[in-house]
Amino acid sequence: MGKYIVRRLLQMIPVVLGATFLIYAMVFALPGDPTAGKCGERECSEAYKAAFYEKYNLNDPLPIQYGKYMANVVQGDLGENQYGNDVAGELGDRYLVTGKLALMALLWEGVIGIAAGALAGIRKGGFMDSLVLVSTLFLISIPVFVTGVVSQFFLGVKWGVASVTVSADATVYELLLPSFVLGSLSMAYIARLTRTNLAENLRADYVRTAKAKGLTPQRTVGLHALRNSLIPVVTFMGYDFGALLGGAIVTEGIFNIQGVGGYIFRGVNNRDGVAVVGAVTVLVVAYLLVNLLVDLLYGLLDPRISHD
Amino acid sequence: MTTVTTDPSAKQYRPENGRLLDVEELHVEFHTQEGVARALNGVNIYLDQGETLAILGESGSGKSVTAQTVMGILDIPPAKITGGAIRYCGQDLLQMGEEQRREIRGPEISMIFQDALSALNPVFPVGWQIAEMFRVHRGLNKSDALDQAVHLMERVQIPGARDRVKAYPHQFSGGMRQRIMIAMAIALDPAVLIADEPTTALDVTVQAQIMGLLKELQEERQMGLILITHDLGVVADVADRISVMYAGRIVEKAAVHDIYANPAHPYTEGLLASIPRLDRKGQELYAIGGLPPNLTRMPPGCPFHPRCGRARDICSSDDPDLLEVVPGRLSACHFSEEVLNG
Known part of the structure; x- marks a missing residue:
């Protein structure tokens, strides 16, 4: 019985990695500028863009991005959504409901x-x-x-x-x-x-x-x-x-x-990648x-x- | 709740002159889409203390229906009891209320079935299922009832009974499962035990062990045993009397050795002839030609006449009564004496 549970838990690891990677890849690899529409009618400033890309590791290749994201997830950090709110905290409240x-x-x-x-x-x-x-x-x-x-x-x-x-x-x-x-x-x-x-x-x-x-x-x-x-x-x-x-x-x-x-x-709807990937991972x-x-x-x- | 009997020896039912069971003119019908199937057409059997009655017949002859009607576990509808009486220690079971009958099922008359794997509940431990008899009928608490179950499992020779009391039916072999069925059936020391093809699903060697156990328990407890089977080999060693059934009626009744030596009904004759014999090696096996009649469309006259080698004109018009041919022997055939004299 104990062995069975351990085996099942171990089997979960590849499933979780595979599922979350697919979701991550689909959300973040979508064509288009992730900063589009972030600054109203105008195009965002270069400084904002650079900061945004830096924050979400968007300059790295996709597997590295995903790796960095998962490293945070394991520590309980699901990142911040568009509104700067902590995704883990918000999800916690919503999961209670x-x-x-x-x-x-x-x-x-x-x-x-x-x-x-x-x-x-x-x-x-x-x-x-x-x-x-x-x-x-x-x-x-x-x-x-x-x-x-x-x-x-x-x-x-x-x-x-x-x-x-x-x-x-x-x-x-x-x-x-x-x-x-x-x-x-x-x-x-x-x-x-x-x-x-x-x-x-x-x-x-x-x-x-x-x-x-x-x-x-x-x-x-x-x-x-x-x-x-x-x-x-x-x-x-x-x-x-x-x-x-x-x-x-x-x-x-x-x-x-x-x-x-x-x-x-x-x-x-809002193309809020961090929120979606975080929620779906949980x-x-x-x-x-x-x-x-x-x-x-x-x-x-x-x-x-x-x-x- | 059921009543708690403090003294199990103070039985409510006492046999009169050793007579336990008297089934008289029992008629049972099944209402099916094809019409009314007359499953039992005036069945008469009796059973005394300590004796074994074998009911013999092909599938569909009504032997299991007889047993289930006596037990009161027939599904009504589609079945319907249209006539007769089942007297247990002088009291007609068919006139009793459901609650009174429930108190007879188990403590007085009890039954074991053919396939113990499906007849035992797969999700409860075997000990629990045996103990349930004591909890429901005797009001025993869980641990006392389980102790009784262990004793019974030991009595039916299940090795390591105390350790296996919590095991489930699928964890036992076929023979052990049938022993558990038997333990459950004899738990409350019933006066009548009905065994419906108890060894059909088992290996030949295990069959002999189970029959031996049944015989032993019967002698120990002076139970009346009704053994339902189609296997003439099983009957010979155990039974005292035989009733042969065909198409929902009894066609021959006799003591066991008389039937084997000299049948008085062509159907019994056919059954005996179809036992494979070592001294006829190489010859074709005998089988009674044709099939048992459709119970919704019974042939006129004697129900066996379409398959009978001795059939004459009278057989297709007149249904023979079950009559005494020689003292102690009954047969329902127009030519019983002819059959009896070879």
């Missing part, structure tokens, strides 16, 4: 998705099954920006039961609706995944054994069948959490959430770590998987 939003979305997905899927799967073809199938199809077909804007209007503006926007503090109450909207699509997939797996496992031999042992239907379904059905569901949720950590541009935009998605989006590492956690969790959930 994004992390909170992602966790809450995951909670919605898990609780409602699994419950709905279990109810549907117990009696395939029954009323609950049809209800869940139709409502999940509904959620899957509607784009997030529609769910977001419509629920914001009705729940937030018209009926006043939810917060319309999210302040810089991003309290749990404020994030209730946005996280639901963000998690709604995966919630639908989780419900369907749970339903299919449970319905299949209910026909498994070990469920027949559980009945023959004289267990209650609650124990047979809720423990023996559901425990097996949740293996793919938890795995899906793990990968989904990794994806959610990348930020949610649309949801963040609708509810004015100061998260990572908006940060990257604005960075790309994102790649976070995603890889979550992936590793999911794989470890998978081994715990299914004893037939071994990490030797």
Whole structure:
């Protein structure tokens, strides 16, 4: 197990280097003058240009530039963005918000998705099954920006039961609706995944054994069948959490959430290379770590998987 | 919660004159898209304390459905019990509420299945799965129940039981897994044990060990054993009586040595003839021609007549009853005596 983790961590090094180098190369090797537009209508002065090039090591060949950048990253220095703000500090603040939003979305997905899927799967073809199938199809077909804007209007503006926007503090109450909207699509997939797996496992031999042992239907379904059905569901949720950590541009935009998605989006729009590369570097590492956690969790959930 | 029995010897169910189980005129149907499949058509079996009844038949003959109906683990729907009674110690299981039946499953009647790898839950340790019987039915706490599980694993001769109690089913060999199934089934000292093809998935040498273990446990505990199989070789050593099933009905009933010496039904005759024999080396193996009937479209008359070498006109019009040919021997054939006399 320990060996496995070390091996996986070592495997992450080339992946992180490769991914960040590609991003770095793409952002900084784009044609055009990086100082263009920095000084309004006029062209920037030679002195400013020289200072700018010096600061970002732009006179060095690309691999050297990247090397110098990574040397700083390893020390926790992601550089300054266009506005002279510390990227690491800004990202830290935004990751707190994004992390909170992602966790809450995951909670919605898990609780409602699994419950709905279990109810549907117990009696395939029954009323609950049809209800869940139709409502999940509904959620899957509607784009997030529609769910977001419509629920914001009705729940937030018209009926006043939810917060319309999210302040810089991003309290749990404020994030209730946005996280639901963000998690709604995966919630639908989780419900369907749970339903299919449970319905299949209910026909498994070990469920027949559980009945023959004289267990209650609650124990047979809720423990023996559901425990097996949740293996793919938890795995899906793990990968989904990794994806959610990348930020949610649309949801963040609708509810004015100061998260990572908006940060990257604005960075790309403004050609703020330092901000984009910094954010994406953190994102790649976070995603890889979550992936590793999911794989470890998978081994715990299914004893037939071994990490030797 | 289930009731906690403080004194396990104070059993609620007591056999009358040694009779444990009486299945009378059991009818079961399956509602499928192709129509109604009559899986059981008036099955009668009984079981006394300490004896072994073998139910013999091809796949689809209704032997597993009989077992699952007695256990009460048939999926209803698609199955439907349309008639009959299953008396356990004089009480009709089919008239009982679900909760009362649950208290019988495990402590009174228990079952082991063919493929232990799929019949055991892959995500729980084997000890946990055995201990679950004590926790649910006896209200034992975790560690006491696990101790009981270790004792049972030792009883079914699993080497290093105490160390392996936390291992998962996939970490055992096929024979060891079946031993764990058996340990689980006998955990609460049931009066009836139903073994549904317990050795089919195993090697021949392991088969003999498992059958030996079952026989030993049966004698030790005076259990009634219902052995469901299609393997005539397995039956010969273990069973006292045999019921041969065909198309959801019992076509022949007899003591085990009588059947082997002299079958009274053409189907049994065919089954015995299809056992490969060393003294007929080089000759073609015998097989009963044709296939078992489609249960949704049963042939008129005797269900076996399309495959029967002795069939005559009456066989395609009249369905023979299961009648006594000679004392202690029943056969459902118009020409039972002819078959019996060779």
